[in-house]
Amino acid sequence: MEKSKVYFTDMRTRNEEGLPHKLQRLMASAGIASIDMDGRFVAIKMHFGELGNLGFLRPNYAAAVAEVVSKQGGKPFLTDCNTLYPGSRKNALEHLRCAYANGFSPLTTGCAIIIGDGLKGTDEALVPVVNGEYVKQAKIGRAVMDADVFISLTHFKGHGEAGFGGALKNIGMGCGSRAGKMEQHNQGVCRVDASRCRGCHLCQKDCQQGAISYGTDRKASIDPARCVGCGHCIGACNFDAIAPTAGNAPDVLSCKIAEYAQAVCHGRPCFHIALAIDIAPDCDCYPCNDANMLPDIGMFASFDPVALDQACADACMKAEPLDGSALSERLGTHRDDKVGRDWFRIMNPDTCWQVGLDHAVRIGLGSRQYDLVVVR
Numbered sequence: 001m002e003k004s005k006v007y008f009t010d011m012r013t014r015n016e017e018g019l020p021h022k023l024q025r026l027m028a029s030a031g032i033a034s035i036d037m038d039g040r041f042v043a044i045k046m047h048f049g050e051l052g053n054l055g056f057l058r059p060n061y062a063a064a065v066a067e068v069v070s071k072q073g074g075k076p077f078l079t080d081c082n083t084l085y086p087g088s089r090k091n092a093l094e095h096l097r098c099a100y101a102n103g104f105s106p107l108t109t110g111c112a113i114i115i116g117d118g119l120k121g122t123d124e125a126l127v128p129v130v131n132g133e134y135v136k137q138a139k140i141g142r143a144v145m146d147a148d149v150f151i152s153l154t155h156f157k158g159h160g161e162a163g164f165g166g167a168l169k170n171i172g173m174g175c176g177s178r179a180g181k182m183e184q185h186n187q188g189v190c191r192v193d194a195s196r197c198r199g200c201h202l203c204q205k206d207c208q209q210g211a212i213s214y215g216t217d218r219k220a221s222i223d224p225a226r227c228v229g230c231g232h233c234i235g236a237c238n239f240d241a242i243a244p245t246a247g248n249a250p251d252v253l254s255c256k257i258a259e260y261a262q263a264v265c266h267g268r269p270c271f272h273i274a275l276a277i278d279i280a281p282d283c284d285c286y287p288c289n290d291a292n293m294l295p296d297i298g299m300f301a302s303f304d305p306v307a308l309d310q311a312c313a314d315a316c317m318k319a320e321p322l323d324g325s326a327l328s329e330r331l332g333t334h335r336d337d338k339v340g341r342d343w344f345r346i347m348n349p350d351t352c353w354q355v356g357l358d359h360a361v362r363i364g365l366g367s368r369q370y371d372l373v374v375v376r
Contacts, residue, residue, distance in 0.1 A: 002367065002369075003307075003367065003369040003370050003371050004302060004303070004304035004306075004307035004366060004367045004369070004370045004371075005030070005302060005303075005304075005307075005370065005371050005373055006300055006301070006302040006304070006307050006308055006311040006370045006371070006372050006373070007026055007029050007030040007300065007301045007302065007372075007373045007374075007375055008026075008298055008299070008300050008311065008315075008372055008373065008374055008375065009022055009023075009025070009026045009298055009299050009374070009375040009376070010297070010298040010299075011277065011296050011297075011298055011299070019060075019061075019299075020060050020061060020063065020064035021064070022299070023061060023064045023065070023273070023275075023299055024064050024067070024068055025375060026273075026299050026301050026375050027065070027068055027271075027273065027301055028068075029301075029373070029375045030271075030301040030302060030303075030373075031303070032068060032072075032271050032301075033072065035072070035149060035269045035271060036269070037069055037072040037073055037074030037148075037149055038072070038073035038074070039073060039074075039075070040073075040074055040075065040148035040149055041074075041075050041077070041146065041147045041148050041149070042069045042074040042075060042076045042077070042147060042148065042149040042150075042151060043077060043079050043116075043143070043144050043147035043149070043150050043151065044062065044065055044066060044069070044076055044077065044078050044079065044111070044151045044152075044153055045079055045080065045116075045144065045150065045151065045152045045153065045170060045171060045174055045175060046062055046078060046079075046080065046152075046153040046154070046155075046170070047080060047154075047155060047170065047174065047283075047284045047285075048078075048080055048089070048095070048098060048099040048102055048104050048113075049098070049102045049284050050087055050088050050089065050098070050284060050285050050286060050287045051087075051088040051098050051101060051102070051287060052286075052287035052288050053284050053285075053286055053287060053288060053289045054289055055155070055157065055278045055280045055284055055289035055292075056102065056155060056284045057153065057155045057275060057277075058103070059102075059103045059104050059105075059108045059109050060108075061153065061275065062078055062104065062109045062153060063108060063109045063110050065151060065153055065273065066078070066109055066110045066111040067110060069111075069149075069151070070110065070111070074149065076110075076111040077111050077112045077113065077114045077143075077147075078099075078104060078109060078111060078112070078113045078114070079113070079114050079115070079116045079141070079143055079144060079147075080095070080099075080115065080116060080174055081115065081116040081117040081121065081141040081144070081174060081175055081176060081177055081178075081180075081181075082095055082115060082117055082120070082121035082177075082178055082235075083095075083178075083181070083285065084121075084178050084181040084182055084185065084231070084234065084244065085243075085285075086240040087285070087287065088287070090121070090178075090240075091119060091120055091121065091235075092115040092118060092119045092120075092121075093119070095115050096113060096115065099113055114143045115141075115143070116140075116141025116142070116143040116144040116175060116177075117141035117142065117143075117144075117177035117178065117180075118141070118142065118143075120178075120235035120236065121177055121178030121179075121231075121234070121235040122177065122178065122179070122206075122231075122232050122235045122236075123141065123142045123143075123177070124139045124140060124141060124142055124177035124179060124180065125139075125140050125141075125142045125144075125145040125146075126138070126139060127139075127140050127145060127263040127264070128263070129259045129260075129262055129263045129363075130262055130263075130266050130363065130364065131262070131362070131363035131364055132259045132262070132263075132363065133255070133259070133359075133363070134252065134255055134256050134259055135183065135184075135256055135259045135260065135263075138176065138180060138183075138259065138260045138263035138264075139176060139177045139179045139180035139183060139231075140175050140176060140177065140180060140260070140263055140264055141175055141176070141177050141180075144175045144264060145264075147268075148268065148269075149268065149269045149270070149271075150264060150265060150268060150269070150270045150271075151270070151271045151272070151273070152167050152170050152171050152270075152271075152272045152273065152274075152305065153170075153273050153275075154166060154167045154169075154170040154272070154273065154274040154275070154308075155170075155274075155275055155277075155278070155284060156274045156275065156276040156277075156279065156300075156309075156312045156316075157278065157279050157280050157281075157282070157283060157284070158279065158280060158281040158282055158283070158293065158344060158347055158348070159282065159283045159344075159348070159351075160282055160283070160348055160351075161250050161253055161348075161351065162250065162253065162254055162257065162351060162353060162356065163250075163254075163344040163345065163348055163351040163352065163353030163356075164309075164312075164313060164316075164344045164353050165283045165284075166274060166308070166309035166312055166313070167261075167272050167274055167305040167308045167309050168257055168258055168261045168305055168306070168309055168356060168357070168360060168365075169257055169283075171260070171261040171264050171265065171272075171305060172184070172256070172257035172258060172259070172260035172261035172264070173257050173260065175260065175261075175264045176260055177231070178231045178234055178235050179229070179230050179231030179232065179234075179235075180231075180260065181231075182229060182231040182234065182244045183229060183231075183256070184253060184256040184257060184260060185244060185253065186229075186244040186245055189222070189224045189227045189229055189244070189245045190222050190227055190229070190231070190233055190234065190242050190243065190244055190245065191222060191242070191243060191244075191245055192219070192220045192221055192222055192241055192242055193240075193241050193242070193243065194217075194219045194241075196239050196240055196241035197218075197219045197220050197239070197241040198239055198241070199214065199218030199219060199220070200238075200239075201214070201220075202236045202237065202238070203220055203233035203236045203237050203242060204220065205236070206232045206233055206235070206236040207232065207233055208230070208232075209226045209227065209228055209230075210226060211223045211224075211226035211227040211228075212233060220241070220242075222242075229244075231244075250350055250351045250352065250355075251352060251355045254351075254352075254353065254355050254356030254359065255355065255356060255359040257356055258356050258357075258359045258360035258363065258365060259359075259363060261305060261360065261365060262360070262363050262364070262365045265305065265365065270303065270305075271301070271303060272301065272302055272303070272304070272305045272308050273299070273300070273301045274299070274300045274301075274308050274309070274312050275298075275299050275300075276296070276297040276298060276299075276300065276312050276315060276316060277296040277297070277298075277299075278292055278296070279292050279293060279294040279295075279296070279297070279316065280292055280293065281293050281325075281326045281327065281347050290325070290326055291322070291324060291325045291326070292322055292325060293321055293322060293325040293326055293327035293328070293343065293347070294316055294319045294320075294321060294322060294325075294327070294343065295319055295320075295322060297312075297315045297316065297319060298315070300312055300315075302370070304366040304367060304370070305360075305365065305366055306357055306360045306361060306365055306366025306367055306368060307366055307367055307368065307369070307370035309357060310357060310368045310370060311370055311372060313344070313353065316343060316344070317341050317342060317343065321343065326347065327343055327346065327347055330346055330347060331346065
């Protein structure tokens with residue numbers, strides 16, 4: 001496979017140019033103008049941050065991207081899909097409230113905000129996965145797939161299960177419906193926490209497999225032999241009483257993320273942006289954020305999400321850990337010659353982020369080989 005081009009600019013500002021405008025220059029240099037957006041719906045996929053977390057990308061960056069889209073005649077909207085776990089973003093009402101609280105609104109970003117998989121996380125499209133080995137049909141938020149053009153705006157940082165959270169994670173896991181997230185995270189069987197169950201029967205009404213029954217205690221139970229892992233019962237439950245069973249191994253998870261990203265991107269114009277700033281050890285899904293483990297590096301853009309992730313990772317490996325961070329503490333006790341300067345493996349030894357990128361290459365999503373073009 002040929003090398004892809006990845007465009008990069010640092011976080012320095014000169015001549016009174018702000019970072020949002022510098023991001024727009026980066027996008028222009030990377031060739032976003034080549035995408036015909038005139039009159040088309042353009043999904044800008046990003047993470048709005050969990051309540052209590054302050055590491056997410058500022059709304060100013062989203063506004064900069066939306067402005068570029070609008071100037072090209074497109075109809076931009078910011079989007080993300082509901083979370084599988086209980087938190088501030090498990091249904092569209094709470095998700096929008098969280099986005100607004102974190103500063104994302106039509107006023108601050110210049111475009112609408114649409115939760116991709118609907119009110120309860122069940123509004124999904126079944127999308128074939130080209131060359132899929134683990135997933136044949138991905139469950140993607142319908143609004144994401146209804147868009148004519150797809151742009152990912154990613155905060156690049158650490159991640160406890162995938163090694164790092166980059167473009168593939170933002171696209172693959174982020175665009176999955178609640179059932180899609182469940183398919184990626186585990187083997188597809190749900191369980192009930194009886195202490196939370198209210199006996200309302202809403203989950204039973206949504207189960208098309210007849211897998212849910214109620215005992216004399218009015219508590220729900222799920223027959224694993226009948227459960228197909230659609231995840232609709234999770235969305236139906238208003239009391240967080242239903243959750244997936246034990247998760248997949250990190251390698252399988254990374255491969256499924258790549259296949260979901262393939263489903264989202266295949267067959268339509270796509271463009272990808274990643275900001276390697278506020279590089280905390282964990283993802284923005286936590287209701288808190290630890291001290292940054294690496295210094296701010298810069299902004300990246302490419303038509304290839306695989307090359308984009310590889311370029312961000314390479315840049316992180318060249319950076320020195322920050323004193324007082326979890327990474328610097330880990331380095332005081334961790335020595336593994338096989339890992340070397342792989343900061344993400346040092347932070348999460350059970351993960352191997354290369355597996356996901358290799359699988360993405362294998363299924364035709366992109367290339368790990370790239371030429372870095374520096375934009376001053």
